Amino acid sequence: MRLEEANIFLKAFNNGEANNFVQRLLKNNYAEAIIEHHPDAASVDENLIRKKCNQLVELIFQRIEQVKDIPDNLFPLFYRLSRNNQDDNSIWFKEFEEAYHNYKHNRKLNNRLKQLKPFLHGVSYCDIGCGGGDLIVFIKRNFSQFKGYAGIDVLDWRTDSYKDEINFQMLDFSKPATKSSFKYDTLTCLAVLHHVGNKDEEISIFLNNIHTAINPNGRLIIEEDVVLPEYQVNMNNDYRMQLEILSKRQPLFSEFLAFEEEKQRAAIILIDFLANTLSVGVPDMAFPCGFRTINEWTEIFEKNNFKVEDVRIQGFVKGNFNRSSHAFFILTPN
Numbered sequence: 001m002r003l004e005e006a007n008i009f010l011k012a013f014n015n016g017e018a019n020n021f022v023q024r025l026l027k028n029n030y031a032e033a034i035i036e037h038h039p040d041a042a043s044v045d046e047n048l049i050r051k052k053c054n055q056l057v058e059l060i061f062q063r064i065e066q067v068k069d070i071p072d073n074l075f076p077l078f079y080r081l082s083r084n085n086q087d088d089n090s091i092w093f094k095e096f097e098e099a100y101h102n103y104k105h106n107r108k109l110n111n112r113l114k115q116l117k118p119f120l121h122g123v124s125y126c127d128i129g130c131g132g133g134d135l136i137v138f139i140k141r142n143f144s145q146f147k148g149y150a151g152i153d154v155l156d157w158r159t160d161s162y163k164d165e166i167n168f169q170m171l172d173f174s175k176p177a178t179k180s181s182f183k184y185d186t187l188t189c190l191a192v193l194h195h196v197g198n199k200d201e202e203i204s205i206f207l208n209n210i211h212t213a214i215n216p217n218g219r220l221i222i223e224e225d226v227v228l229p230e231y232q233v234n235m236n237n238d239y240r241m242q243l244e245i246l247s248k249r250q251p252l253f254s255e256f257l258a259f260e261e262e263k264q265r266a267a268i269i270l271i272d273f274l275a276n277t278l279s280v281g282v283p284d285m286a287f288p289c290g291f292r293t294i295n296e297w298t299e300i301f302e303k304n305n306f307k308v309e310d311v312r313i314q315g316f317v318k319g320n321f322n323r324s325s326h327a328f329f330i331l332t333p334n
């Protein structure tokens with residue numbers, strides 16, 4: 001039973017404005033991403049794709065609506081609707097599958113490398129919470145600066161063909177005093193921390209374990225989905241200016257920024273759950289939903305002996321299937 005996680009999701013789902021906003025966001029993102037990433041884009045009928053995406057998202061929300069008073073039924077529903085559950089009743093249509101496949105093995109990694117490139121540093125690289133290992137292999141093939149490429153994850157779900165290409169340590173960094181046997185110059189930890197826990201102690205243990213994997217002059221790049229309350233943004237000129245630029249380019253992100261803190265948090269929870277359980281298709285993942293504001297992240301990083309060198313807010317990155325309020329934190333060990 002995953003009652004606690006189901007209740008976190010359903011509380012966010014019952015937030016009417018966040019719920020409506022996320023439905024609109026998903027319809028828009030899926031349609032735009034299919035049109036952009038379909039391998040035979042010229043053959044794709046934009047109106048038809050928009051119609052199919054609208055129907056898909058409405059169906060998902062209707063099915064959740066039917067179980068919303070029975071939290072025990074939520075995860076079984078996610079398993080049934082998950083894109084990885086390819087039974088005859090699959091709700092995912094052909095163009096979605098084709099475009100997602102192309103995106104996952106190509107464009108998504110390319111976009112990520114482009115975002116990370118300015119911060120990659122030194123001669124050794126490790127991705128913490130590396131999942132299938134796709135990013136490590138992509139960086140190895142497309143960015144030859146590093147001599148060593150490695151991954152750390154609590155589970156070994158690397159793609160078989162990558163197993164000989166990258167060093168890998170299976171480590172549970174949520175357990176106190178877990179040590180990496182090697183140290184690296186650049187570490188990434190992307191979309192991981194909010195799955196580790198929602199309490200300071202849980203994040204502190206994880207960050208302390210990361211210290212065992214980083215060289216003294218190393219750099220840690222963390223990607224998180226951040227809550228961006230107006231009062232905090234207005235206190236920091238750099239964040240305010242970054243958001244002004246992003247808002248002009250990303251109208252839906254601009255709408256999100258106008259929400260008060262709890263509504264933003266509810267929207268991020270819905271986006272993250274629905275992305276991971278359904279379109280990515282991994283409902284097994286833990287969903288403690290440890291989302292924080294930039295100031296809250298900064299505070300916990302500093303408490304755990306990291307210096308925050310830079311924060312780069314990305315917002316709802318165009319072309320991504322799953323867009324959220326993304327930001328990169330560039331940290332160095334104290």
Ligand SMILES: C[S@@+](CC[C@H](N)C(=O)[O-])C[C@H]1O[C@@H](n2cnc3c(N)ncnc32)[C@H](O)[C@@H]1O
Pocket residue numbers: 128129130131132152153154155171172173174175189190191192195196276285
């Ligand atoms: C949402 S996925 C992100 C995967 C990948 N970084 C990406 O951005 O596509 C979270 C990853 O963190 C890993 N993870 C979760 N808890 C962990 C822990 N305690 N120690 C190490 N890895 C963990 C999961 O196994 C999973 O691969």
